[in-house]
Amino acid sequence: xxxxxxxxxxxxxxxxxxxxxxxxxxxxxxxxxxxxxxxxxxxxxxxxxxxxxxxxxxxxxxxxxxxxxxxxxxxxxxxxxxxxxxxxxxxxxxxxxxxxxxxxxxxxxxxxxxxxxxxxxxxxxxxxxxxxxxxxxxxxxxxxxxxxxxxxxxxxxxxxxxxxxxxxxxxxxxxxxxxxxxxxxxxxxxxxxxxxxxxxxxxxxxxxxxxxxxxxxxxxxxxxxxxxxxxxxxxxxxxxxxxxxxxxxxxxxxxxxxxxxxxxxxxxxxxx
Amino acid sequence: xxxxxxxxxxxxxxxxxxxxxxxxxxxxxxxxxxxxxxxxxxxxxxxxxxxxxxxxxxxxxxxxxxxxxxxxxxxxxxxxxxxxxxxxxxxxxxxxxxxxxxxxxxxxxxxxxxxxxxxxxxxxxxxxxxxxxxxxxxxxxxxxxxxxxxxxxxxxxxxxxxxxxxxxxxxxxxxxxxxxxxxxxxxxxxxxxxxxxxxxxxxxxxxxxxxxxxxxxxxxxxxxxxxxxxxxxxxxxxxxxxxxxxxxxxxxxxxxxxxxxxxxxxxxxxxxxxxxxxxxxxxxxxxxxxxxxxxxxxxxxxxxxxxxxxxxxxxxxxxxxxxxxxxxxxxxxxxxxxxxxxxxxxxxxxxxxxxxxxxxxxxxxxxxxxxxxxxxxxxxxxxxxxxxxxxxxxxxxxxxxxxxxxxxxxxxxxxxxxxxxxxxxxxxxxxxxxxxxxxxxxxxxxxxxxxxxxxxxxxxxxxxxxxxxxxxxxxxxxxxxxxxxxxxxxxxxxxxxxxxxxxxxxxxxxxxxxxxxxxxxxxxxxxxxxxxxxxxxxxxxxxxxxxxxxxxxxxxxxxxxxxxxxxxxxxxxxxxxxx
Ligand code: HEM
Ligand code: SF4
Numbered sequence: 001x002x003x004x005x006x007x008x009x010x011x012x013x014x015x016x017x018x019x020x021x022x023x024x025x026x027x028x029x030x031x032x033x034x035x036x037x038x039x040x041x042x043x044x045x046x047x048x049x050x051x052x053x054x055x056x057x058x059x060x061x062x063x064x065x066x067x068x069x070x071x072x073x074x075x076x077x078x079x080x081x082x083x084x085x086x087x088x089x090x091x092x093x094x095x096x097x098x099x100x101x102x103x104x105x106x107x108x109x110x111x112x113x114x115x116x117x118x119x120x121x122x123x124x125x126x127x128x129x130x131x132x133x134x135x136x137x138x139x140x141x142x143x144x145x146x147x148x149x150x151x152x153x154x155x156x157x158x159x160x161x162x163x164x165x166x167x168x169x170x171x172x173x174x175x176x177x178x179x180x181x182x183x184x185x186x187x188x189x190x191x192x193x194x195x196x197x198x199x200x201x202x203x204x205x206x207x208x209x210x211x212x213x214x215x216x217x218x219x220x221x222x223x224x225x226x227x228x229x230x231x232x233x234x235x236x237x238x239x240x241x242x243x244x245x246x247x248x249x250x251x252x253x254x255x256x257x258x259x260x261x262x263x264x265x266x267x268x269x270x271x272x
Numbered sequence: 273x274x275x276x277x278x279x280x281x282x283x284x285x286x287x288x289x290x291x292x293x294x295x296x297x298x299x300x301x302x303x304x305x306x307x308x309x310x311x312x313x314x315x316x317x318x319x320x321x322x323x324x325x326x327x328x329x330x331x332x333x334x335x336x337x338x339x340x341x342x343x344x345x346x347x348x349x350x351x352x353x354x355x356x357x358x359x360x361x362x363x364x365x366x367x368x369x370x371x372x373x374x375x376x377x378x379x380x381x382x383x384x385x386x387x388x389x390x391x392x393x394x395x396x397x398x399x400x401x402x403x404x405x406x407x408x409x410x411x412x413x414x415x416x417x418x419x420x421x422x423x424x425x426x427x428x429x430x431x432x433x434x435x436x437x438x439x440x441x442x443x444x445x446x447x448x449x450x451x452x453x454x455x456x457x458x459x460x461x462x463x464x465x466x467x468x469x470x471x472x473x474x475x476x477x478x479x480x481x482x483x484x485x486x487x488x489x490x491x492x493x494x495x496x497x498x499x500x501x502x503x504x505x506x507x508x509x510x511x512x513x514x515x516x517x518x519x520x521x522x523x524x525x526x527x528x529x530x531x532x533x534x535x536x537x538x539x540x541x542x543x544x545x546x547x548x549x550x551x552x553x554x555x556x557x558x559x560x561x562x563x564x565x566x567x568x569x570x571x572x573x574x575x576x577x578x579x580x581x582x583x584x585x586x587x588x589x590x591x592x593x594x595x596x597x598x599x600x601x602x603x604x605x606x607x608x609x610x611x612x613x614x615x616x617x618x619x620x621x622x623x624x625x626x627x628x629x630x631x632x633x634x635x636x637x638x639x640x641x642x643x644x645x646x647x648x649x650x651x652x653x654x655x656x657x658x659x660x661x662x663x664x665x666x667x668x669x670x671x672x673x674x675x676x677x678x679x680x681x682x683x684x685x686x687x688x689x690x691x692x693x694x695x696x697x698x699x700x701x702x703x704x705x706x707x708x709x710x711x712x713x714x715x716x717x718x719x720x721x722x723x724x725x726x727x728x729x730x731x732x733x734x735x736x737x738x739x740x741x742x743x744x745x746x747x748x749x750x751x752x753x754x755x756x757x758x759x760x761x762x763x764x765x766x767x768x769x770x771x772x773x774x775x776x777x778x779x780x781x782x783x784x785x786x787x788x789x790x791x792x793x794x795x796x797x798x799x800x801x802x803x804x805x806x807x808x809x810x811x812x813x814x815x816x817x818x819x820x821x822x823x824x825x826x827x828x829x830x831x832x833x834x835x836x837x838x839x840x841x842x843x844x845x846x847x848x849x850x851x
Contacts, residue, residue, distance in 0.1 A: 001851040002832075056828075059710035060388055062820040065827040066706060119702045119831065127698035127730040134724055135703060239702045 291331030329476025335463030357467030535628030569617030579630030690738030710828030772808030
């Protein structure tokens with residue numbers, strides 16, 4: 001079903017673009033001007049792309065499903081690349097306003113591409129993690145886990161009297177359970193720390209008394225769980241953050257694009 | 273009906289009293305009146321004496337003039353015997369509003385679209401909150417137990433003016449069919465003057481019926497007179513049978529029930545102990561009541577009347593679920609045809625077991641041989657045989673391919689009950705929560721589901737009302753506030769008449785109904801005058817029935833990750849899973 005939809009949309013997009021290209025070459029060969037034509041098409045497309053934000057804000061209106069809108073959004077957005085190229089005649093502009101505008105457009109476009117790739121690849125990676133968690137609940141789950149780990153270790157120290165595990169825990173693991181991961185992890189989640197802690201735990205388990213061994217087994221599971229939570233936190237954060245940036249770029253882009261259009265009319269195209 | 277429950281000791285249900293305890297003198301009195309006077313106590317086993325059934329499975333209810341005893345469309349699990357006074361059965365449909373069911377007013381098209389601008393900021397705000405006394409009327413008999421609250425009809429003569437009704441007198445029973453077959457009540461019954469009724473819970477009724485021929489015959493006659501013929505006509509082999517032969521088949525059809533009517537009460541505990549290991553799953557399958565066994569000679573056709581049954585096939589040391597059958601589906605067609613053509617019993621190719629509660633009809637082979645096979649063309653026979661050579665119920669679609677583990681998961685968790693289950697494809701879901709926001713926007717800022725739930729691989733069944741085929745939540749709502757829309761099948765809670773007793777929330781096996789504290793328009797939590805406690809209301813997904821776009825969650829999902837689906841339709845499911 002998705003494949004058929006993709007074929008259809010790609011076909012339609014290419015057909016529309018072909019028409020547009022044909023029109024510009026026809027105009028140019030007749031020594032006409034294409035800048036206003038492509039400019040208006042581009043502006044309209046950007047308005048349409050931005051309208052998706054409004055659509056999401058009004059989910060009770062019967063104006064198409066969000067999934068249809070996203071499909072239209074993606075193909076129109078991809079199409080704008082060609083229109084943009086035609087509009088600037090495949091040269092990056094130099095004027096300060098035009099440069100700003102072109103940069104804003106490119107940034108929005110790129111953020112869209114990157115976001116789309118993330119939106120299509122991250123969910124499956126999250127689904128492979130054993131537990132599904134709601135983003136807002138992660139801090140609570142984390143602190144519960146931290147309390148449980150600490151509780152288990154303290155209890156073992158109390159009941160068994162031996163402190164090997166206790167010392168190892170406070171030296172190597174407590175920080176892991178208590179603190180959130182650094183920015184580096186959020187940007188590039190990886191399992192280095194998880195692997196290292198599990199290896200150290202395996203190493204220390206040789207010196208543990210039987211009751212400590214039992215707690216140690218629990219700690220293995222807790223480290224994995226905590227790392228899974230962190231992975232969810234980082235990935236879900238990324239899925240939210242890119243969109244935030246994408247929308248954040250959209251409105252300045254719109255504003256500058258409108259200004260640019262106005263000026264173009266004022267100065268009779270002198271700026272182009 | 274076969275005895276599917278082996279009675280070793282005192283039935284467990286008796287640990288929970290059915291209303292106020294019956295005194296011995298009450299039981300003595302009951303034994304003096306019909307139908308109990310003519311029941312032979314000798315026919316009851318020592319662990320289940322007639323006296324104990326009356327003592328533990330019945331209660332005496334008093335109604336004032338106009339008290340609603342049962343409401344058309346409600347689901348209930350008990351029958352009633354008129355002891356004193358009269359009960360009036362209203363045959364023509366009463367106005368839903370009179371019964372306290374219709375939502376106050378539905379917002380119009382435009383209003384519902386733009387309502388999110390008027391949504392209150394705080395959760396669970398209600399513009400008008402009726403007090404309990406307003407709802408329950410002049411209930412002189414204050415009951416501590418909210419679940420026993422009764423609703424009264426005011427101004428009966430006017431209400432009944434243009435409707436046909438029948439009066440029941442002492443000794444007559446009503447409500448038995450709905451209680452035994454889990455079907456909605458077909459009529460509303462009101463107290464006509466002061467009335468005393470004996471309410472009998474379904475287990476007690478079933479036990480009485482098994483040992484009382486007159487009662488059993490009475491109930492089976494009702495069965496036959498009601499929907500049996502329609503049901504038979506919908507069966508592939510019988511759809512074109514001449515009327516007189518259909519009549520003969522109807523007369524010879526056997527009625528059987530398996531499993532526990534109140535399956536939802538025990539389901540929670542059993543499902544939480546289910547760890548998903550295959551050993552346990554096999555035990556669970558074997559524990560389910562057997563309706564027909566793989567390898568045993570074919571004895572006739574089985575039609576599912578209500579509930580669900582698991583179709584399984586022996587595999588290694590266990591059982592592999594092949595499909596599940598629901599209302600209207602047929603088991604054993606290929607075998608009965610094979611038996612007839614080969615002239616000797618063919619072994620059954622699959623086993624059929626009851627899941628929760630299931631109600632089946634059985635047409636014996638001999639009856640089919642006599643009345644059906646001689647009257648259908650060879651062509652039809654071949655067609656049906658070819659279609660059912662391997663199990664393939666018609667509405668499952670021809671290329672229904674759902675992998676067995678997924679099928680086991682849906683059966684184990686009883687999600688097969690869902691007609692509008694919310695499935696989330698975790699491989700596509702970006703966890704953006706647009707679905708939650710759309711739901712909140714549609715429901716005064718209160719999301720009515722949780723984007724979390726049981727998982728099978730990357731498929732998640734979220735906590736959202738599934739608008740079940742077997743809506744156990746609807747059993748026992750004292751005011752009828754929770755009801756099923758007759759045209760759309762959507763289960764809805766009428767907020768103004770919900771008294772917050774949480775019967776429905778506790779019955780829902782999937783934990784999809786939430787009890788909430790409500791606020792008035794100033795934002796203050798509303799306190800009940802009489803109890804000084806916050807007023808609660810039951811809330812759940814209403815499928816956005818008043819939105820032109822259908823469920824807001826589904827249309828708000830940008831990534832095609834969320835769908836509302838009938839899990840009884842495996843064709844649809846397989847299409848979605850393999851898209
Ligand atoms: C170039 C101009 C673009 C503009 C002005 C623009 C604007 C927007 C806006 C306003 C939204 C709505 C976000 C929300 O309210 O949640 C959005 C969402 C989105 N855009 Fe763009 N966009 C552009 C280009 C692109 C491109 C090139 C792609 C990728 C091919 C893209 C992919 C997406 C996706 C996937 C979403 C939805 C994400 C989600 O809901 O999870 N966009 N865009
Ligand atoms: S709207 Fe779709 S993608 Fe977003 S959280 Fe809901 S199900 Fe997931």
